[in-house]
Amino acid sequence: MLFQNLNRYLASHPRSDLDGRDLDMLQRAETLAAKSDLRWKVGAVIYDSRIIFGQAFNVSKTHPFYHKWHKLTTHLHAEAGALIKALRHEAFYDHKYVRIAVARLDRTGMRAISYPCDHCFAMLQASSINTFVCYDKHGLPVRLDTDSVR
Numbered sequence: 001m002l003f004q005n006l007n008r009y010l011a012s013h014p015r016s017d018l019d020g021r022d023l024d025m026l027q028r029a030e031t032l033a034a035k036s037d038l039r040w041k042v043g044a045v046i047y048d049s050r051i052i053f054g055q056a057f058n059v060s061k062t063h064p065f066y067h068k069w070h071k072l073t074t075h076l077h078a079e080a081g082a083l084i085k086a087l088r089h090e091a092f093y094d095h096k097y098v099r100i101a102v103a104r105l106d107r108t109g110m111r112a113i114s115y116p117c118d119h120c121f122a123m124l125q126a127s128s129i130n131t132f133v134c135y136d137k138h139g140l141p142v143r144l145d146t147d148s149v150r
Contacts (some may be wrong), residue, residue, distance in 0.1 A: 021047070029103035042057060042077065044056055044078035045101045046098060047098070049097070054089065057081070058076060079100060098129050113134075131147075
């Protein structure tokens with residue numbers, strides 16, 4: 001399900017407490033984001049309490065998998081890259097509580113709002129990833145559990 005204004009929806013969604021694993025993975029996503037050569041640098045890590053299933057940063061190439069969700073894109077979003085890697089991991093299919101940490105850096109290297117775009121949000125929800133750890137508009141880490149959204 002796509003929302004007309006996903007950022008506004010997620011900003012108003014109830015937040016959960018972050019644990020140490022969430023903060024570690026958000027820091028890892030931020031380190032990945034710094035590796036991107038694009039203007040807006042985004043990194044993503046898909047994980048559970050013990051395993052990292054996939055991690056990636058946005059790149060200026062495309063992938064056929066992502067074209068199902070975003071036909072007009074000219075680059076691969078970090079969330080899609082991490083999900084492609086996670087889907088190759090056999091243990092990914094056996095875990096129920098999988099989360100994604102997404103970090104975005106602006107041109108100056110400062111943290112920026114990192115909620116997934118509506119295309120990535122739909123793709124992740126279709127893959128049963130309903131917990132998002134990201135930065136809000138103030139650069140503060142938040143955890144959003146969207147199990148009720150479908």
